[in-house]
Amino acid sequence: MIGKTERYVAITGGVGGAKLCLGLAHNLNAEQATFVVNIGDDFEHLGLHISPDLDTLTYTLAGVSNPELGWGRQGETWNCITALAEIGGDDWFNLGDKDLAIHLRRTEMLKSGLTLTEVTEKLTRSFSIEHKVLPVSDDRVRTIAHTEIGSLDFQHYFVREKCVPPVRGFDFEGCARAQLTSQVQAAFGDPDLAGIIICPSNPFVSIDPMLAIPSLVGALRKSQVPVVAITPIVGGEAVKGPTAKIMKELDIPVTALAVAEHYSGLIDGFIVDQQDSVLTKGISKLGIETIVAQTVMVTLPDRVKLAGETIEFLRRLRRGRQYRKCGQ
Amino acid sequence: MIGKTERYVAITGGVGGAKLCLGLAHNLNAEQATFVVNIGDDFEHLGLHISPDLDTLTYTLAGVSNPELGWGRQGETWNCITALAEIGGDDWFNLGDKDLAIHLRRTEMLKSGLTLTEVTEKLTRSFSIEHKVLPVSDDRVRTIAHTEIGSLDFQHYFVREKCVPPVRGFDFEGCARAQLTSQVQAAFGDPDLAGIIICPSNPFVSIDPMLAIPSLVGALRKSQVPVVAITPIVGGEAVKGPTAKIMKELDIPVTALAVAEHYSGLIDGFIVDQQDSVLTKGISKLGIETIVAQTVMVTLPDRVKLAGETIEFLRRLRRGRQYRKCGQ
Numbered sequence: 001m002i003g004k005t006e007r008y009v010a011i012t013g014g015v016g017g018a019k020l021c022l023g024l025a026h027n028l029n030a031e032q033a034t035f036v037v038n039i040g041d042d043f044e045h046l047g048l049h050i051s052p053d054l055d056t057l058t059y060t061l062a063g064v065s066n067p068e069l070g071w072g073r074q075g076e077t078w079n080c081i082t083a084l085a086e087i088g089g090d091d092w093f094n095l096g097d098k099d100l101a102i103h104l105r106r107t108e109m110l111k112s113g114l115t116l117t118e119v120t121e122k123l124t125r126s127f128s129i130e131h132k133v134l135p136v137s138d139d140r141v142r143t144i145a146h147t148e149i150g151s152l153d154f155q156h157y158f159v160r161e162k163c164v165p166p167v168r169g170f171d172f173e174g175c176a177r178a179q180l181t182s183q184v185q186a187a188f189g190d191p192d193l194a195g196i197i198i199c200p201s202n203p204f205v206s207i208d209p210m211l212a213i214p215s216l217v218g219a220l221r222k223s224q225v226p227v228v229a230i231t232p233i234v235g236g237e238a239v240k241g242p243t244a245k246i247m248k249e250l251d252i253p254v255t256a257l258a259v260a261e262h263y264s265g266l267i268d269g270f271i272v273d274q275q276d277s278v279l280t281k282g283i284s285k286l287g288i289e290t291i292v293a294q295t296v297m298v299t300l301p302d303r304v305k306l307a308g309e310t311i312e313f314l315r316r317l318r319r320g321r322q323y324r325k326c327g328q
Numbered sequence: 329m330i331g332k333t334e335r336y337v338a339i340t341g342g343v344g345g346a347k348l349c350l351g352l353a354h355n356l357n358a359e360q361a362t363f364v365v366n367i368g369d370d371f372e373h374l375g376l377h378i379s380p381d382l383d384t385l386t387y388t389l390a391g392v393s394n395p396e397l398g399w400g401r402q403g404e405t406w407n408c409i410t411a412l413a414e415i416g417g418d419d420w421f422n423l424g425d426k427d428l429a430i431h432l433r434r435t436e437m438l439k440s441g442l443t444l445t446e447v448t449e450k451l452t453r454s455f456s457i458e459h460k461v462l463p464v465s466d467d468r469v470r471t472i473a474h475t476e477i478g479s480l481d482f483q484h485y486f487v488r489e490k491c492v493p494p495v496r497g498f499d500f501e502g503c504a505r506a507q508l509t510s511q512v513q514a515a516f517g518d519p520d521l522a523g524i525i526i527c528p529s530n531p532f533v534s535i536d537p538m539l540a541i542p543s544l545v546g547a548l549r550k551s552q553v554p555v556v557a558i559t560p561i562v563g564g565e566a567v568k569g570p571t572a573k574i575m576k577e578l579d580i581p582v583t584a585l586a587v588a589e590h591y592s593g594l595i596d597g598f599i600v601d602q603q604d605s606v607l608t609k610g611i612s613k614l615g616i617e618t619i620v621a622q623t624v625m626v627t628l629p630d631r632v633k634l635a636g637e638t639i640e641f642l643r644r645l646r647r648g649r650q651y652r653k654c655g656q
Contacts, residue, residue, distance in 0.1 A: 127415065
């Protein structure tokens with residue numbers, strides 16, 4: 001049972017993170033869970049403001065996401081993008097007909113003067129989502145991939161070039177000046193905050209754009225609650241997407257240990273997959289409490305279970321005061 | 329047979345005019361026919377620049393128009409607008425999924441700095457249309473309907489309110505300052521110009537926004553070729569749309585004669601429907617040469633035939649020099 005006044009913040013990117021957030025939403029009511037979402041892969045395309053991670057989380061929480069594709073909406077059609085290609089328009093970013101609605105609506109509301117936070121609140125409410133979904137910032141942050149064929153806007157690297165060009169590093173344009181929104185600040189400063197979760201998203205392109213915002217790192221460090229990350233790497237491979245390829249190209253071993261090292265100093269706990277239980281010892285040496293769980297979430301019960309174990313882990317760390325904040 | 333160097337300009341609105349333009353395109357090659365199109369019902373909606381008359385003509389010439397609806401594309405789906413309504417977006421202007429492509433592409437190209445004329449050329453080429461389709465101006469002209477419930481942007485009156493509020497008159501915002509494009513000027517100034525056609529579009533909301541541009545009236549008056557209009561009113565009713573309702577509300581008799589009177593001073597010839605042959609005498613009294621034809625175009629052969637008769641009428645007026653310009 002989770003105490004009424006226990007509140008949690010989850011920091012998330014798209015697909016893998018969204019699965020865990022759905023599990024959290026099944027464990028925690030709307031007052032108890034807040035989702036802080038990456039905006040580094042937002043972009044303007046065809047005159048539309050597209051927020052891929054916000055959309056994936058919205059569709060996932062609303063139960064309308066496309067499980068085959070891993071992005072977009074279920075029961076989707078592609079008549080607009082097909083017609084657009086026929087008249088010479090860009091079709092490298094595949095926009096479904098239903099999916100287009102959220103981009104049109106977001107763009108319209110942003111143009112009317114609403115902030116991305118306000119727009120996201122309206123959009124998630126319109127999908128009957130009760131939990132708070134917060135873009136990490138209302139300022140512009142844009143992930144740039146430095147690759148062997150040059151520096152590319154994130155979606156050009158990720159979707160247009162399909163992550164093929166070897167990557168040398170990432171920059172997050174605007175991160176130094178970006179401010180957390182008052183809503184995100186309030187979530188981290190909530191006296192009832194009981195734990196912070198870094199979702200199993202790509203650390204380098206989904207979580208790092210948020211950690212690159214100085215006040216987010218500040219909020220994590222200041223907060224008097226444990227921080228737990230869940231590995232996106234299982235058995236030396238990424239559960240989904242190009243995380244493993246990117247790690248190889250950045251000369252980082254493709255292991256959960258390397259992910260834990262990446263977050264070292266920010267997290268108190270780490271969850272590795274049961275396939276990687278051998279790594280717990282090495283991660284513990286970093287001063288990070290580690291537990292083993294089934295982190296590969298295929299079914300909804302998988303997501304609910306992992307989310308429950310994550311909350312339980314945070315409670316244990318809190319009870320035992322076995323976390324970084326207490327040693328300082 | 330039409331001489332190689334005979335060129336014609338047709339001034340047109342949407343549906344009815346587009347049908348005649350298709351007929352003209354079957355009679356005249358790309359060098360011989362230029363279509364000058366109303367932009368008074370263009371509007372910005374959902375962040376998109378929508379040009380209903382340009383689109384209707386484009387789809388009609390491309391053979392992809394929706395014959396049941398009278399607007400939009402054939403084989404259309406409505407998944408985006410349905411999804412948009414579900415999340416609180418405006419759905420009073422029904423945008424099909426395929427149709428959305430042209431609005432996205434136009435908006436994107438306009439934002440990139442192209443003129444509406446340049447955008448229209450690219451769009452019509454992408455639909456393999458060889459004939460010149462020219463917006464009458466690259467300046468902003470917007471039809472305003474003054475109704476009993478207030479002054480409304482044209483699409484709000486026409487589509488959202490379905491022309492229900494009785495109309496007292498129309499204004500064409502921006503018309504006084506609007507310039508004809510150099511392409512439109514060139515078409516009217518072409519030494520090989522052999523005739524000008526005012527298509528059977530709604531005179532008050534499709535043709536008048538163009539005639540309200542001073543330099544268009546100037547070009548018509550200066551040109552040394554006959555001008556012929558085709559009635560959109562047959563047997564006291566509009567062939568399509570709200571023309572008859574609007575005429576009643578403006579206290580204008582719903583007759584082809586009243587349309588001829590409306591154009592009086594600008595046209596040399598008028599084509600009435602065979603149902604209205606009794607009106608020819610009255611129209612002739614206005615100093616307008618009048619012929620009778622089947623103006624209701626149901627099939628493609630109907631369109632080709634009426635267009636051929638229109639061209640023949642213009643040739644006869646030219647040969648006989650039986651037109652206004654010669655009397656001056």
